[in-house]
Amino acid sequence: MTYDSYGNLTVAGVADYLKEKAIFPADAFLTVVDLHAVKESIEGFVNLIYHVYDQTGKSVVMKQMLSMPRFRIEDEKNNTVEDTDSEGWTLDLGRMRSEIATLIFWNSVYPGISPEIYLFDEPNRIIVMEDLMDLSLLRFELCRMVKHGHFTEKIGAFFARNLFYSSNLHLTNYKKSEVERFFVNPEYTALVPFLFHENIGVSWEREMIPGTAEKRAELVENPQIKAQFRRLEDKFLNDRECLIHTDLHSSNIMISATDVRIIDGEFAGFGPLAQDFGRLTASLTLNYLSWFGDDLRTAPEKADFQAYLLNTITDLYTTFQTEFRQLVETHREESYSLKTLDVEVYLIDQLQNALAYTGVNVMSRLANRGICYDLLRLPEAARLVPTLLGMDISKELLLNHRNYTTITDYTRLLKNLV
Known part of the structure; x- marks a missing residue:
């Protein structure tokens, strides 16, 4: 299944999605890493975030805002992340639009200060951006x-x-x-x-x-x-x-x-x-x-x-x-x-x-x-x-x-x- 029951991409679905959007060629062999599983890589609980790369070394980071009523709780003490119900909690997509516009503006006043944006898919709440995993x-x-x-x-x-x-x-x-x-x-x-x-x-x-x-x-x-x-x-x-x-x-x-x-x-x-x-x-x-x-x-x-x-x-x-x-x-x-x-x-x-x-x-x-x-x-x-x-x-x-x-x-x- 490419999407789960809430409309969030599965790990397997991430690879298919990026090929469909021509971020990678159709015959690319992609490795998809859930960054929530790498403690030092990411913080937060309202996004799915993946590091994706192919055999040539090309790589991107993909972020998808979680579709409610599910969100992530991070337990720093026990180093775990779990999904849970979020009844009554809503997130506005305007937050994602604002992030895109802001990063683009900041790069215009100081080139290279923010990651480059490759794709913004608003209906699916997805951003594909420059890979900063070397940082x-x-x-x-x-x-x-x-x-x-x-x-x-x-x-x-x-x-x-x-x-x-x-x-x-x-x-x-x-x-x-x-x-x-x-x-x-x-x-x-x-x-x-x-x-x-x-x-x-x-x-x-x-x-x-x-x-x-x-x-x-x-x-x-x-x-x-x-x-x-x-x-x-x-x-x-x-x-x-x-x-x-x-x-x-x-x-x-x-x-x-x-x-x-x-x-x-x-x-x-x-x-x-x-x-x-x-x-x-x-x-x-x-x-x-x-x-x-x-x-x-x-x-x-x-x-x-x-x-x-x-x-x-x-x-x-x-x-x-x-x-x-x-x-x-x-x-x-x-x-x-x-x-x-x-x-x-x-x-x-x-x-x-x-x-x-x-x-x-x-x-x-x-x-x-x-x-x-x-x-x-x-x-x-x-x-x-x-x-x-x-x-x-x-x-x-x-x-x-x-x-x-x-x-x-x-x-x-x-x-x-x-």
Whole structure:
């Protein structure tokens, strides 16, 4: 059977489908690998994802959004994936359309930053795209202490170009409104409950490891922190600054010695760049903190890699700011808004909001449900110190982000933790 009873392709059906669509020749001998069976290759539960290749070495990745009422639950602790009923859960195909359009747009502003799309079959909820299996997820590279010096150069420049070319800095009000309508995504708000409502900084809903309750109470009971969460949620929902990924953590970036790609733009839409910056900075911060609980590496090894992470955070923001300044100068005569823009004030505001979102995003990955791999790889008892430090940093950033005017102010905070 090519399709199961829910209209999802079977493994055998994947090969037939790709030949039918002329992605591969009819006589090709295809190998189909379910990437959910390869732990480091993929995360998520709403897509079937396959790596397909022939005897010549040609290869693609095929993604099919699961047809309800079936979806996948990933059990990270036991390393299993199971299908289950999903009564009451629906996913809009607009999410898949948005991902395609977003990846294509990002490749237009920074060629090669996202995988190339070969086919979009909307009726069957299928995307066929460039194979990036030679790359690794950035999160796992960081947890192996692998350094990538080119990462910040590409992502920092991409952030600047994406902000500039999808915002009012470059687009007229009419053109921007048209672009916003094109990129409307019904899944844009998918992270709102996770980030702003169930977050350990404002709620007791999600469980945490023992030893965190007292410090957690300081967060949950602080009215200023609650006010910051409301402000940042409102900004996320209503500040349509530019096209953002919304979920740009280190498991949505693939990397090699020469290449960097952004993947999984399913939740993308128009919002504040500070959320993307904050989510990525939170990923780097969480990895930095995780080494305080790691007993497998020597002290010099951990200190060396933490220094690399501080430089990475600094270079990411520095590259972004340098590229942004150049874009403004190149295009300044094209619009009144650019002529009157105070670039330095603008960049400081971007930094401060990014750091506030960093605080929210760090805390969102400290609870047992939703914990980041950087901490999950540690024995539970070894997670306490990194977790408490993460709570301290988040509190500081939410309450005092306006005191930070350079990224080195933040890296200095990390460096002086212990």
